[in-house]
Amino acid sequence: MHTRTLTGPLTAALLATLSLTAGQATAAPTTPTATVVLTYDAGSSAEFRSAVDRSAAIWNESVDAVELRPATAGRRANIRVLADNGWPRAARTTLGNGTVYIGRQAVDQGYDTIRISAHELGHILGLPDRKPGPCSSLMSGSSAGTACVNPYPDTREKAEVEAAFAGRTPAAGPRTTVG
Numbered sequence: 332m333h334t335r336t337l338t339g340p341l342t343a344a345l346l347a348t349l350s351l352t353a354g355q356a357t358a359a360p361t362t363p364t365a366t367v368v369l370t371y372d373a374g375s376s377a378e379f380r381s382a383v384d385r386s387a388a389i390w391n392e393s394v395d396a397v398e399l400r401p402a403t404a405g406r407r408a409n410i411r412v413l414a415d416n417g418w419p420r421a422a423r424t425t426l427g428n429g430t431v432y433i434g435r436q437a438v439d440q441g442y443d444t445i446r447i448s449a450h451e452l453g454h455i456l457g458l459p460d461r462k463p464g465p466c467s468s469l470m471s472g473s474s475a476g477t478a479c480v481n482p483y484p485d486t487r488e489k490a491e492v493e494a495a496f497a498g499r500t501p502a503a504g505p506r507t508t509v510g
């Protein structure tokens with residue numbers, strides 16, 4: 332008697348669990364990868380701070396393999412972002428680590444601050460310059476002109492970052508890129 336009264340609800344619950352799991356499996360990404368979390372410290376980016384935060388959010392929207400998060404106060408960040416009066420540049424120590432300079436020289440010439448920041452973060456994420464190049468390319472940088480305000484990596488650039496952080500390509504070593 333007990334078996335029969337328990338089996339009904341239990342079976343229903345089990346079926347409900349299975350169908351929920353199946354639904355979630357369908358919605359999940361086809362190639363799940365572990366996300367590498369990198370912290371960034373924009374505390375010294377002065378007037379560019381909101382542009383830096385926006386550019387980090389753009390990278391987070393664009394790729395799955397890596398995520399940029401603001402560093403907790405007092406903790407060493409993977410990426411430091413500074414404002415200075417030179418040309419924008421990035422000094423990468425290892426893949427995902429280094430210092431970005433949001434140089435006012437380019438901002439004063441009319442280049443977009445969010446595109447500059449996203450471009451320099453792109454160097455830290457392992458991407459080289461692609462100059463000259465179209466505005467659709469983030470890594471074409473200043474070669475796309477001051478009218479170009481696109482802060483998004485293109486399909487190829489996104490794929491390269493995904494591959495680098497999924498460990499399918501050799502880690503990029505130290506490199507300083509001006510512009």
Ligand SMILES: [Zn+2]
Binds near residue numbers: 459460472508510
């Ligand atoms: Zn560059």
